[in-house]
Amino acid sequence: MLKRYLPILTWLPHYTRRLAGADLLAGVIVTVMVIPQSLAYALLAGLPAVVGLYASILPAIAYALLGTSRTLAVGPVAIIALMSGAALSEVAAPGTSDYLQAALVLSLLSGLMLTAMGLLRLGFFANFLSHPVIAGFLSASAVLIAASQAAHLLGIQASGFTALDLLVSLGGELGQTHWPTLLLGLGCLVFLVGMRRYGERMLRALRLPKGLASLLARAGPVLAVVVTTLLSWWLGLADRGVAVVGAIPGGLPPLSLPPLDLPLWRTLLIPALLISVVGFVESISMAQMLAAKRRERISPNQELVGLGGANLAAAFSAGMPVTGGLSRTVINFESGARTPMAGLFAALGIGAATLALTPLLQHLPIATLAATITISILTLVDIPLVRQTWRYSRSDFSAMAVTIVLTLVEGVEAGIISGVLLSIALFLYRTSRPHSVLVGRIDGTEHFRSIERHETETVSHLAMLRVDESLYFANARYLEDTVYALVASRPELEHVVLICSAVNLIDASALESLDAINARLEDSGVTLHLAEVKGPVMDRLKHSDFLDDLTGRVFLSTYAAWQELKRSPEAS
Amino acid sequence: MLKRYLPILTWLPHYTRRLAGADLLAGVIVTVMVIPQSLAYALLAGLPAVVGLYASILPAIAYALLGTSRTLAVGPVAIIALMSGAALSEVAAPGTSDYLQAALVLSLLSGLMLTAMGLLRLGFFANFLSHPVIAGFLSASAVLIAASQAAHLLGIQASGFTALDLLVSLGGELGQTHWPTLLLGLGCLVFLVGMRRYGERMLRALRLPKGLASLLARAGPVLAVVVTTLLSWWLGLADRGVAVVGAIPGGLPPLSLPPLDLPLWRTLLIPALLISVVGFVESISMAQMLAAKRRERISPNQELVGLGGANLAAAFSAGMPVTGGLSRTVINFESGARTPMAGLFAALGIGAATLALTPLLQHLPIATLAATITISILTLVDIPLVRQTWRYSRSDFSAMAVTIVLTLVEGVEAGIISGVLLSIALFLYRTSRPHSVLVGRIDGTEHFRSIERHETETVSHLAMLRVDESLYFANARYLEDTVYALVASRPELEHVVLICSAVNLIDASALESLDAINARLEDSGVTLHLAEVKGPVMDRLKHSDFLDDLTGRVFLSTYAAWQELKRSPEAS
Incomplete structure (x- = not known):
């Protein structure tokens, strides 16, 4: 019984030194790899970069205690960051303390909802997000994210959470393009694309073993961060107008208390629900895929509790909404993580980084982060699936198309809600005229x-x-x-x-x-x-x-x- | 093609003197019978009594031209009046000209929606109102209507469109009970119950032929109106504090133009949709039942157009939302109506009545109308069906129960919306865990x-x-x-x-x-x-x-x- 609600009890008693070695290696690798993306996703949500680090510490520890997947890595992810930013910018201006407070409320609500859904065994709720709707939503969100990052690559200001707002905003500012920033950003983009496409092959040509080559190829973003940070510090790029991350408060995440502001809670209720469901679906699909590979079992309802615990931890440690992330989980899995202990190690590693490394990160150019986000997010755009869905079913395709169009035109919330409602309506319509x-x-x-x-x-x-x-x-x-x-x-x-x-x-x-x-x-x-x-x-x-x-x-x-x-x- | 959109063309060419005789008789009977209920339902909607007469003239003519049922009688009906009152009291105070204007907008929107649904062949929409939800909604609405009429029977003021509001309002005023009014109201109630239960048997005991006896037994409300109006005039009841209908402007319905007030339109959109769908379901069920009896066919989509036309006519002739009414249709059918010409005759009859009879109606006590509404509405409360549904399916029962409870507690709109959403959710839940x-x-x-x-x-x-x-x-x-x-x-x-x-x-x-x-x-x-x-x-x-x-x-x-x-x- 206790084991069901604290899955850590199932594996900790059998923990061995051999497992610890594997987990420690994975933890170190994940620590290094996820720091850039954690900073980037916090910025994507309109939050200070350091919030991304905070959200990778306690939430990851909470999931390690409560989650049933052995290799899922929890932290800020792109889609959830985009959805959070869209919701938060409705209630406060980015950069204000109200905005930070609202982010805590969003994490808290999301944590409460996920935990409640898990305890009440309401995991089946997520089934109403059909595959075409999820795929369409992810593709459209990726395009939105890439558009928002284009501004950072150009060194201009742009805001908005719909394609139209972003385009208008980008178009108006295009004349202000900051060429040094653009050069730096394009350099990063080319380097990252190159590493992704040819890195492993080149490194293996240098006679590196396959595992190491593959890992180093994935370290492209880390390398880009290190090199451009050094460049920025050396050349004083910040003084030449290149936007950098700037001073980050050092130290461990502070204890935070989400404000008990009921009207704010009510406003954020629907966004929190959508973030919870989308985050859960993204997380559970990956957890199930990995569990299948190692013939392990995960429990969807306990996964809800695990993600709920992670978001509650985020709410009380100055974080932001989190879920199981695609890229950080793949890194964890491929680095050889065997148990959730790897997640604990990575959380400790990131904790150490917030203590020691933050002074170094202040020179990191934002364009570098924008380039890493852009590259990793565009893999979510799945054109072949769109074509395949069209061929198989016009009805599924129309749900997908509406989700894509409305996500782009009206924003993430409108997109996902319309997709779900339309797929339900189409199903009902079909059953109302039986064959x-x-x-x-x-x-x-x-x-x-x-x-x-x-x-x-x-x-x-x-x-x-x-x-x-x-x-x-x-x-x-x-x-x-x-x-x-x-x-x-x-x-x-x-x-x-x-x-x-x-x-x-x-x-x-x-x-x-x-x-x-x-x-x-x-x-x-x-x-x-x-x-x-x-x-x-x-x-x-x-x-x-x-x-x-x-x-x-x-x-x-x-x-x-x-x-x-x-x-x-x-x-x- | 033209015949499809103007069904009158299918029967008018074959119209005979024999049919005209039958229709004329039915028209006269309907005229006499529906005047009291038309007045009563207008009052139920918080509108001047004469609006009920207006809404029985042009709308009935429009339906006669456009509708496919040969015997359906269109005009104000109890449930639609209750729903209209609930919606209108949200946007204006009863008795004000804003309230009258809003009623026109409600008719107009309802007319536009019904017509559009008919032309776009969206009649299947109504299928999503399941039988248990409709039955539950009708039963609960009947209770609400009876409670609102109780105030008129007690001669006190009470307002509200939920059971709680009505009870609180009634309870607070109970000390103010006006005894002469109560006596009159109770007298009417006893007389009407007696006529309904024993009238036909008694009249047949007096050797009247079956048809006539049945018809006269149904004329109870007319008799009650005539007798109490005379009493009220003779005893000057109005001066003794008994509420009466009061001065009614004579003459045919004036031409009216619904105001082009967009915020008001937007507010009334959902109520208009609900009124349209509920009205359509009530109307089509009866039309189909009667068509089956005479082996005629009706077209659901053209019925929508017919009812849409009727509501548009109401909007432009100072009326209120209308639909095919249960009691007026039964009277029409049993009086021997053969074609929609009977509806035309009845419309002309009521037109003549508004010209000539309105001075006589000013002494009519409102308690008499309240008694006729109460008696006719309580037949909608269907307890055996509730029991039967419980026995057959807990899931159907729960949709019914939620509809009943929420209609009583939160009002008609909340009741019907929750009922529909719950029955869809239950169906989806069931299909999501297949056997x-x-x-x-x-x-x-x-x-x-x-x-x-x-x-x-x-x-x-x-x-x-x-x-x-x-x-x-x-x-x-x-x-x-x-x-x-x-x-x-x-x-x-x-x-x-x-x-x-x-x-x-x-x-x-x-x-x-x-x-x-x-x-x-x-x-x-x-x-x-x-x-x-x-x-x-x-x-x-x-x-x-x-x-x-x-x-x-x-x-x-x-x-x-x-x-x-x-x-x-x-x-x-």
């Missing part, structure tokens, strides 16, 4: 299929109608229309068999419709039968009067109905 | 049923899993969990057959899950097969790579899969 076919017997078998698609045997006084949907309020009337139209078009009809093999539910509205159909057919001298009613549906029907009033019978199989009814009683 | 069973062969047949419910034949290296739901984003992950759990629990498994007889859709999210299942099972040395994939689903799958990657086969029937796979390849 139904008349079936006939496939010669020599007991199998019945559509008379239009297959060569089948039928008789004129018997119609066997297979309804391919659960019968519920949204399609109850449609069913009535279908049956009445069938009966009206075939005056010789004596029996109608409703084949319920695809009917998984008959709700009260549909039951009333079946009652009406039964009565109306009786008036026309047609008998109504059912076949292949599933167990749970039958159990339910027994609690109503329908079976007593039914003019015909309930057959176990379509074949049984066929054998009984194929000979017209009047002919015999 | 699935392992099936086996029923001895000697080609039929396969649940191994738990039936005596079946199975083999240990083959699992045949029937999933009883369409596969879509909300349950894609659930399917993965189910299959992985199955494979983990049966190490001897070599083949998994997914039986798709109840799968009516596989969306892009579910396709990704199937891909993942296929790959994961392949890793574990298990082959994945499909069986009984429906035609439309198969067509879709052919547009993806899934069938190429599938490790196993797609079988036409479960039996074919069984024959092929029941012998273990390793055993043979």
Whole structure:
């Protein structure tokens, strides 16, 4: 029981020195690798860079105690930072203390929601984010993030959380481009693209072992940060107008208390919910993928608790909303992390860095961070998936397209909400006009299929109608229309068999419709039968009067109905 | 084509003198019968009584031209009046000219929405109001209406559109009860209940023919209005503190123009939508019931246009929102109406009444109207249906219960919106955790049923899993969990057959899950097969790579899969 809520108890007792060695190495690597992105994502959210470091310490420790994934690395991530920035800029101006306070409230709300969803086992909620909607949302958000970083690469000011705002803002300032910044930024971009594409191959050509080469190739951002920071310090770039991170308060994260400002809480409720759900979906997908690779198990509901704990920790340690991050998790996994202890080590490492390294980071050019964000985020733009979805299903594609367009045009919240609502609406619409076919017997078998698609045997006084949907309020009337139209078009009809093999539910509205159909057919001298009613549906029907009033019978199989009814009683 | 949009063209050319006779009689009867209720419903909506008459003239004519039901009678009805009052009292104080203007806007918006829904063929929208939600809403609204009328019966002031507001308001004023009014109101109530319950029997005991007796018994409200108006005039009840209708401006309805006040339009948008949908559902159910009795057909989309036209007419003739009314339609039908001409005659009759009778109506006590509303509305409270729904489905019952409770506690809008959202949420929740069973062969047949419910034949290296739901984003992950759990629990498994007889859709999210299942099972040395994939689903799958990657086969029937796979390849 305790183990379920404190997964650390399952692995800590079996912890060995060998595991510790692997975890320590991974922890050191992660520490070095995630410092640049942590700073960058805090800036993306409109927060001071150091908040990104704070949010990588206690939240990561909280997740290590509570989470069920062994290799997930928790901290600030790009999408969540973008969503946080969009939400926060609605309630305060970036740079003010109100903005910082609001970030704490957002973390707190998100932490409370995630924990509550986990304890109440509401993880299935996340299932309503369909794959096309998530993919569309991630692609569009990546474009927004890249656009916002373009301003930093150009050395100009631009603000906004929609494509239009960003473009207008960028366009207006384009004349102010700061060439030294642009040069530095482009240099970083080219270097990072090069490292990503050719780095590993080049390093292996230098006879480095595969693992090390791959790791060093991934260290491109770290190298870029170190080199440009040194350059910036040496050349005094800050004095020449290149924006740098600037003075960062040293020391461990301070204890913080989110303000108890109820109107603010209410305003941030929906953004916090969206951030929680999107963060959870991003995190759980990755955790499941990695767990599958090592044949480990993760528990979705406990994952919610783990991420909730991490966000609560962020709220009380001057942080920002966090979740399991794609790139930091991949680094952790590929550096050989074996248990959450690696996450603890990385958290301690980043803690040490905030104590010791912050004076060094003040010369770090913001354009360098913008280049690293841009490169890592653009991998989220998935054009082939868009094409594939178009080919497979117009309906899924339209949900994806609406999500993309609205995320770009109206911002992240509008995008994701419309995507979810549209995919639900499309599903409901589809089930409200169910597919139904008349079936006939496939010669020599007991199998019945559509008379239009297959060569089948039928008789004129018997119609066997297979309804391919659960019968519920949204399609109850449609069913009535279908049956009445069938009966009206075939005056010789004596029996109608409703084949319920695809009917998984008959709700009260549909039951009333079946009652009406039964009565109306009786008036026309047609008998109504059912076949292949599933167990749970039958159990339910027994609690109503329908079976007593039914003019015909309930057959176990379509074949049984066929054998009984194929000979017209009047002919015999 | 023209006939489709102007149904009057289908019947007018064949109109005969015999039909005209029947329609004229019905028109006269309806005229007399609906005057009291028209006045009463206008008062219920917080509008001057005469508005109810106006709304029974031009709107009825518009419907006669555009509607497809031959016997539906359109005008103010109780539920719509209650909903209108609730919406209008949010934007203006009853009795002010703003309130009247807002009522015109409400009619206009409702008319525009209904017409647009009809032309765009969006009638299926109404299907999302499930039977339990409608029944619950009608019952709760009836209670609210009765409570609001109680104040008129007690001769006190009470206001509010929620049960709590009404009770508090009534309780506070109870000491002010006006005894003469209460006496009059109770007298009317007893008389009306008596007429309804024993009237027809008594009149038939007096040897009146059945039809006439039934009609006269229904004329109870008219009799009550005539008698109490005379009493009130004779005894000067108004001077003794009994509230009466008061001076009504004579003459035909004036031409009115809804104000072009955009903020007001925006505020009334949602109420107008709810009024439109509820009104349409109430109207179409009755129209379909009556059409079935006479084997006529109605077109739901053209009905929307008809009701839309009626509401537009109301907006421009100083009216209020209207729809097909239960009691006025029953009176029309039972008085022998044959075509919409009866509605025209009734509209002309009420027009004549507003010209001639309004001076007589000024002495009519409001308590009399309250008694007629109370009696007619309480028939909507359907306790047996509540019990029946509880017995049949807890989920349907909970949607009904929430609708009832929230309608009473929070008002009509909150009630109906929550009911609809909850029934959709329950349906989605249910489909997100699909029922699935392992099936086996029923001895000697080609039929396969649940191994738990039936005596079946199975083999240990083959699992045949029937999933009883369409596969879509909300349950894609659930399917993965189910299959992985199955494979983990049966190490001897070599083949998994997914039986798709109840799968009516596989969306892009579910396709990704199937891909993942296929790959994961392949890793574990298990082959994945499909069986009984429906035609439309198969067509879709052919547009993806899934069938190429599938490790196993797609079988036409479960039996074919069984024959092929029941012998273990390793055993043979």
